[in-house]
Amino acid sequence: MKRQPNLGIRKPEALSEARAAGFNPTVVMGWCKKYQDMIETLGLENVPDHIWNCDETGLQDHFLSTRVVAEVGSPCFEVTGGEKGETTTCLASHNAAGWYGPTMVIFKGKRMKVEWLLGSPQNTAVKISDNGWINSELFVEWGKLFLQKLPKDDP
DSSP states (O other), X not given: OOSOTTOOOOOOOOOOHHHHHHOSHHHHHHHHHHHHHHHHHHTOTTOGGGOEEXXXXXXXXXXXXXXXXXXXXXXXXXXXXXXXXXXXXXXXXXXXXXXXXXXEEEEEOSSOOGGGGTTOOTTEEEEEEXXXXXXXHXXXXXXXXXXXXXXXXXX
8 A cells, every 4th residue: 555645445326237337338339329310310319318328216314324433441332213115216307408397206105294394495206105216106296397498498
């Protein structure tokens, strides 16, 4: 390590075997070629406001520190809201021109709570599901919201 100052100790991120297999130059270049062909086929090379990306992510409400500074010999705790966290799903979209589409936030629950809407950005839909994950019905509902937000004057 002393001879190689560009190296350091790091904590590796978890990566599934399937994702690791797909992350190689051949696969990535193949995907990029298909994407470029599709953009050209659809005539979208110079129309960035027509190129959209939507993605979902799980937001955790339970975090644990990996390391803390504490007095030697004394107990060290991190107080959390519960033993296990819950996942809240967020589905968002944006286009290559930098515009954002509707966002859907999905909480775990049986009944909607009004306070979940407080402070939410404009163009945000708040929904619930049994496990806090998106399902096909919620995705179709988001898709309808997305289509409503597209410009009507563009064929």
